[in-house]
Amino acid sequence: MPGTSPIENLLASREILVTCGPGGVGKTTTAAALGALAASRLGGRVLVLTVDPARRLADALGLKGIGNEVTEVPAAVFAEAGAPLVGSLSAAMLDTKKSWDDLIARHAPDEETRDRILANPLYQSLTGRFIQSHDYIAMERLYELHATGEWDLIVVDTPPTRNALDFLDAPNRMADFFSSRLLRWLIAPARSGLVNFASKPFTQIADRILGTEFLGDISEFFISMQSMYGGFIERANAVARLMADDRTSFLVVSSSEAVPLREAEFFAEQLAQRDLDLGAVILNKVLPESLTDPAAARSAAALEEGAGRLAGRLATDLKLDEQAVERVLATVAESYTDFAVVAHREASARERLPTQGAPLLTVQRMEGDVADLTGLLEIGRALLAPSP
Amino acid sequence: MGAAPLVERNLIFVTGKGGVGKTTVAAGLAQMLADQGRTVLGCEIDAKGDLSAAFEVPPSEFVPQRVADGLSLMAMDTEASLREYLKLHLRIPIVGRIGPVAKAFDFLATAAPGVKEILTIGKVCWEVRERHYDTVVVDAPATGHIVSQLSAPQVINDLVKVGLIRSQTDWMSQILGDPDQTGLVIVTTPEEMPVSETLELVAAVEEKTDVDIATIVVNRLLPERFSPRDEAVFDKIGSKKGRAILDDELGGGALPLLEAARLATVLRRSRTQHLDTLRSGLPAGLPLILVPELFSRTDGLRATRQVAVHLGEELL
Known part of the structure; x- marks a missing residue:
C-alpha cells in the first residue's frame, strides 16, 4: 500500500519484533526507539528486551538501570519529551546466568536435582563463561515473557553472535542436543558401568582427549539434567514455533558500510530460507542526502x-x-x-542491497550520541517514513 | 613493561567491537609486516571472508594460501583443526573414520566448554611454535568472545585434570602469556560504545588472561578541520549574510556545503571527547595508535594499504 508506513504497520500488527544484524550498528538503540515509538503513538503495553547492558539506554529511558526484572519507564519521562504515553513502556535486560538458573529451577523435578545442577562446575562454566548459552537463553526468555500474555508488543534485540544466525538455530540445537544419541553414549557408561559396543570408539577417543575424570563430570551433569530433557525439548520446539509464527517479524539492522551490509544481506537471505518474516531492513547512520x-x-x-x-x-x-x-x-x-x-x-551500496522484497528504511546519522528519549523518538519518527 | 615491540612478536590477536574496522586493521597490520620482509600468516576466526575481502582474494580455507609476497591467509575451521590435531598427536586407528568422531567431538564441544576454543587457539599457537611464519596475525572474535578464546587453556586446566587436552594446554599458555611472543591489539573508534567496551575489555583481559595488551588502535579519527579561531570565522560565514554572499558567488548550493562542514566539526568534537575518555580510562603506559578516517571508495586492498602505511608510521 503506497503511503502507509511499513514500521507503523509492523508495530501495530505484530506481537514480537526481533532486531538482528551485525554488531555496532545500533541494534539496541533501534529496538528501544521502536518500543518508545509504539508506546507513544499506538498504545498498548510495550516491552523492550535488550541483551546490551548499555548504561546509556537506561539513562535515555529515565531508568536507574535495566536488570533481569522488567522495569516500567515513568510516564513523566515521556511527558517531558513532549510525547505523552498512549500505552506503557517497560524494559528488561537479559542476564544470562540468572536466566539459566531460573530455567533450571523451573524445570527441575526437585530441589536436590536443582541444587546439584546449579553447583556443577560444568554448568557454571557453560552458563557463565561461554557465549553460546546466550543465544539459547535469549530466545527462551523472550518466549517466557511472551507467554505471560502481559505484553501487546515485545521488541527484542539479539546478541552479536559469532555466526549471525546462532540465536535462530539455538532452540533447535538445544532440542537436537538433548535428544541426541551421542548424549546417550556419553552418559551410558556412567549409568550402567558398561560401555556399549556402539559408543565404544567415541568413549575411547573422548577418554584419550579429555580424561576420565572430566568425562565423569560431564556424565554427572547430563544425568542430573536428564530429568528435564522432556521439558527442555518441548520448550525449545515451542520457542522455534513462536519465531516462525506470523505474530513475529524480524528487522535486519545495519549501517551502510560494506562489511555490515554484507552481513545484513546474508541475514535477509537466511531469514527468507527459513521462512521467517523479514519485516524491514533498517540502515542507521546514513549521511545526509x-x-x-x-x-x-x-x-x-x-x-x-x-x-x-x-x-x-x-x-x-x-x-x-x-x-x-x-x-x-x-x-x-x-x-x-x-x-x-x-x-x-x-x-x-544501499541501492545494490537485495532486501528479499522487504522495505528499506534509513535513519540519518545523528550529530551526537542518543542520550535521551527525545533522541530515541527522533529515530522512531525517521523510521516512520511511508514506503516509497 | 619490557615486552618486545609489537612488530617483533610472533602472535598478534586483533580484536574490537563489531563495526570499528577490526578486520581492516588486522589486514593492514599483516600487510605492513609483510612489507617489512616478515613472513606472515593472516588467520580469520569468524570465517566470514572479511579478511580475504580486505586483500581482494577469494575466501580463504583452513589450509593457508599464499596471497602476496610473504603473506598467506587461512580461515579457522574447528573440525579441520581437530582432524589435523588427531593426525599429528593421537595416531589412533579411528583416524581413518574421522567423520563420526568429528561429529561426536562437535557435539562434545557444545557440551564441554572450552573445547572449540582450545582447537582454535591451539591451531594458531601451533603455527607459532613450529615457526612456520615469522608472525601470525589473528583476526580474532569480537570483544564479547575474545576473553573466552584467550582464557581457554586456563578453563581447560580448571575443568580437565588429566588427558591429552590437559597435556597440551601448558605450552599454549606459555606462548600466550609471553609478552615477547604474543600481543593483543584492541581496535576501537572514538565513539561512545566502542570506547566503553574497550575499557571493559582491557579490564577483563588483565583479570582473566595472561595475554599482554600490546596496543590500542583508535581507528577512524576525523581530521581537525578548524582551529577554535577558524571555527568562529566559519560560524560567521555560515550566518545568513555570509551564506547569501556564498550563494550569490557560487550560483546557489552553499547550504549543503556548510552543513557538511558543520557535521564534520560536530562529529570531530564528539569523537575528541570519547578519545579523552579512552585515554583517561586506560592503564598508564598502554600505547595508543591513531589511524585516521580514510574517506576511501572501498574497504578493499586500497584501504588495507593505506592502513598499513599509517600503522607503519606509528609502529616502525
Missing part, C-alpha cells in the same frame, strides 16, 4: 577554485581576516569532498 547532490558537488568545486576571490568579498562584508576566511573556505570544500566520497560509496 545533500552529500550526493550533483549541484552541491559543483558548488564545492567552485568554492575550492574561487576561495581566494570569495575570501576577499566575505572578509570585507563580514569584517573578517581574509586569510582566515580563505583557509576556512578551502576546508569547507575539502570536508564536503571527503564526506561526499563516503556518501556516494554508501548510497551505491
Whole structure:
C-alpha cells in the first residue's frame, strides 16, 4: 500500500519484533526507539528486551538501570519529551546466568536435582563463561515473557553472535542436543558401568582427549539434567514455533558500510530460507542526502577554485581576516569532498542491497550520541517514513 | 613493561567491537609486516571472508594460501583443526573414520566448554611454535568472545585434570602469556560504545588472561578541520549574510556545503571527547595508535594499504 508506513504497520500488527544484524550498528538503540515509538503513538503495553547492558539506554529511558526484572519507564519521562504515553513502556535486560538458573529451577523435578545442577562446575562454566548459552537463553526468555500474555508488543534485540544466525538455530540445537544419541553414549557408561559396543570408539577417543575424570563430570551433569530433557525439548520446539509464527517479524539492522551490509544481506537471505518474516531492513547512520547532490558537488568545486576571490568579498562584508576566511573556505570544500566520497560509496551500496522484497528504511546519522528519549523518538519518527 | 615491540612478536590477536574496522586493521597490520620482509600468516576466526575481502582474494580455507609476497591467509575451521590435531598427536586407528568422531567431538564441544576454543587457539599457537611464519596475525572474535578464546587453556586446566587436552594446554599458555611472543591489539573508534567496551575489555583481559595488551588502535579519527579561531570565522560565514554572499558567488548550493562542514566539526568534537575518555580510562603506559578516517571508495586492498602505511608510521 503506497503511503502507509511499513514500521507503523509492523508495530501495530505484530506481537514480537526481533532486531538482528551485525554488531555496532545500533541494534539496541533501534529496538528501544521502536518500543518508545509504539508506546507513544499506538498504545498498548510495550516491552523492550535488550541483551546490551548499555548504561546509556537506561539513562535515555529515565531508568536507574535495566536488570533481569522488567522495569516500567515513568510516564513523566515521556511527558517531558513532549510525547505523552498512549500505552506503557517497560524494559528488561537479559542476564544470562540468572536466566539459566531460573530455567533450571523451573524445570527441575526437585530441589536436590536443582541444587546439584546449579553447583556443577560444568554448568557454571557453560552458563557463565561461554557465549553460546546466550543465544539459547535469549530466545527462551523472550518466549517466557511472551507467554505471560502481559505484553501487546515485545521488541527484542539479539546478541552479536559469532555466526549471525546462532540465536535462530539455538532452540533447535538445544532440542537436537538433548535428544541426541551421542548424549546417550556419553552418559551410558556412567549409568550402567558398561560401555556399549556402539559408543565404544567415541568413549575411547573422548577418554584419550579429555580424561576420565572430566568425562565423569560431564556424565554427572547430563544425568542430573536428564530429568528435564522432556521439558527442555518441548520448550525449545515451542520457542522455534513462536519465531516462525506470523505474530513475529524480524528487522535486519545495519549501517551502510560494506562489511555490515554484507552481513545484513546474508541475514535477509537466511531469514527468507527459513521462512521467517523479514519485516524491514533498517540502515542507521546514513549521511545526509545533500552529500550526493550533483549541484552541491559543483558548488564545492567552485568554492575550492574561487576561495581566494570569495575570501576577499566575505572578509570585507563580514569584517573578517581574509586569510582566515580563505583557509576556512578551502576546508569547507575539502570536508564536503571527503564526506561526499563516503556518501556516494554508501548510497551505491544501499541501492545494490537485495532486501528479499522487504522495505528499506534509513535513519540519518545523528550529530551526537542518543542520550535521551527525545533522541530515541527522533529515530522512531525517521523510521516512520511511508514506503516509497 | 619490557615486552618486545609489537612488530617483533610472533602472535598478534586483533580484536574490537563489531563495526570499528577490526578486520581492516588486522589486514593492514599483516600487510605492513609483510612489507617489512616478515613472513606472515593472516588467520580469520569468524570465517566470514572479511579478511580475504580486505586483500581482494577469494575466501580463504583452513589450509593457508599464499596471497602476496610473504603473506598467506587461512580461515579457522574447528573440525579441520581437530582432524589435523588427531593426525599429528593421537595416531589412533579411528583416524581413518574421522567423520563420526568429528561429529561426536562437535557435539562434545557444545557440551564441554572450552573445547572449540582450545582447537582454535591451539591451531594458531601451533603455527607459532613450529615457526612456520615469522608472525601470525589473528583476526580474532569480537570483544564479547575474545576473553573466552584467550582464557581457554586456563578453563581447560580448571575443568580437565588429566588427558591429552590437559597435556597440551601448558605450552599454549606459555606462548600466550609471553609478552615477547604474543600481543593483543584492541581496535576501537572514538565513539561512545566502542570506547566503553574497550575499557571493559582491557579490564577483563588483565583479570582473566595472561595475554599482554600490546596496543590500542583508535581507528577512524576525523581530521581537525578548524582551529577554535577558524571555527568562529566559519560560524560567521555560515550566518545568513555570509551564506547569501556564498550563494550569490557560487550560483546557489552553499547550504549543503556548510552543513557538511558543520557535521564534520560536530562529529570531530564528539569523537575528541570519547578519545579523552579512552585515554583517561586506560592503564598508564598502554600505547595508543591513531589511524585516521580514510574517506576511501572501498574497504578493499586500497584501504588495507593505506592502513598499513599509517600503522607503519606509528609502529616502525
